[in-house]
Amino acid sequence: MSVPAIEFRDVSKKFNGSGYYAVDHVSFSVEEGEFITILGSSGCGKTTLLKMVNRLYEPEAGKIFLFGEDTSGLDVVKLRRRIGYVIQQTGLFPHMTIEENVATVPKLLKWDKEKTKERVRELLKMVELDPEEFCGRYPSQLSGGQQQRVGLARALAVEPKIMLLDEPFGAVDAITRIGLQEELLRLHGGLKKTFLLVTHDIHEAFKLGTKVMIMNEGKICQFDTPQNIIRNPADGFTAALIRSAREQEKLWEGYV
Numbered sequence: 473m474s475v476p477a478i479e480f481r482d483v484s485k486k487f488n489g490s491g492y493y494a495v496d497h498v499s500f501s502v503e504e505g506e507f508i509t510i511l512g513s514s515g516c517g518k519t520t521l522l523k524m525v526n527r528l529y530e531p532e533a534g535k536i537f538l539f540g541e542d543t544s545g546l547d548v549v550k551l552r553r554r555i556g557y558v559i560q561q562t563g564l565f566p567h568m569t570i571e572e573n574v575a576t577v578p579k580l581l582k583w584d585k586e587k588t589k590e591r592v593r594e595l596l597k598m599v600e601l602d603p604e605e606f607c608g609r610y611p612s613q614l615s616g617g618q619q620q621r622v623g624l625a626r627a628l629a630v631e632p633k634i635m636l637l638d639e640p641f642g643a644v645d646a647i648t649r650i651g652l653q654e655e656l657l658r659l660h661g662g663l664k665k666t667f668l669l670v671t672h673d674i675h676e677a678f679k680l681g682t683k684v685m686i687m688n689e690g691k692i693c694q695f696d697t698p699q700n701i702i703r704n705p706a707d708g709f710t711a712a713l714i715r716s717a718r719e720q721e722k723l724w725e726g727y728v
């Protein structure tokens with residue numbers, strides 16, 4: 473078997489002054505090209521787990537490997553440039569145009585100006601924004617969904633092998649969200665990258681994930697394909713999640 477893209481070995485994180493583990497002795501591995509969705513109740517440790525991959529948080533115990541390399545020994549700035557990171561608040565720089573925002577990392581890497589310009593245009597087209605229309609605008613002149621697309625384009629700029637996405641579509645309406653989900657599936661399929669996406673939305677998790685990670689109280693309850701989880705929930709928490717999604721579906725049945 474090939475080296476996993478991401479591997480956690482007995483990783484724990486406890487914040488200063490806290491009496492419990494935000495992430496509690498977690499081990500798993502992710503093969504290259506998988507689209508992992510992470511689902512769980514509020515405060516169960518999803519964001520903390522994600523932020524340990526690019527070392528925004530350091531684990532208290534355990535080891536994290538990316539393509540077989542122990543991340544604790546790597547230069548943190550170089551590590552982060554190799555990993556795409558998309559968050560709900562987009563993190564776009566308000567005083568920079570869309571073109572400048574997407575070009576942030578290529579500029580840091582001192583790419584040639586023409587190459588950067590071309591790449592920015594290609595990326596904006598990839599996320600279905602017309603470069604002619606959007607390059608010169610500022611983030612505040614874009615809708616929430618368009619800003620999310622720019623955030624995605626920026627994260628993809630230097631072709632990271634790993635993409636971390638933390639509730640990227642949390643702040644957009646349901647229709648825009650479905651459009652962005654389709655976009656993400658298309659990008660993932662075409663790019664063969666490894667995606668790790670945190671969500672609160674069970675439908676999003678099961679629709680997008682090649683595997684779904686269910687978390688509760690800092691631990692992984694189940695990590696498997698959507699089909700296997702639906703057919704064989706590993707514990708009461710996972711079974712309750714599936715039941716709640718089915719209950720929501722029932723709401724519509726009376727109206728069709």
Ligand SMILES: Nc1ncnc2c1ncn2[C@@H]1O[C@H](COP(=O)(O)OP(=O)(O)OP(=O)(O)O)[C@@H](O)[C@H]1O
Pocket residue numbers: 487488490494512513514515516517518519520521672
């Ligand atoms: N910087 C921090 N300092 C102290 N405690 C923190 C910090 N960040 C998170 N925590 C705590 O760690 C636990 C896990 O938080 P985390 O943000 O990882 O959860 P989450 O599953 O992403 O939650 P949500 O779905 O609500 O965003 C929570 O109890 C939270 O209060």
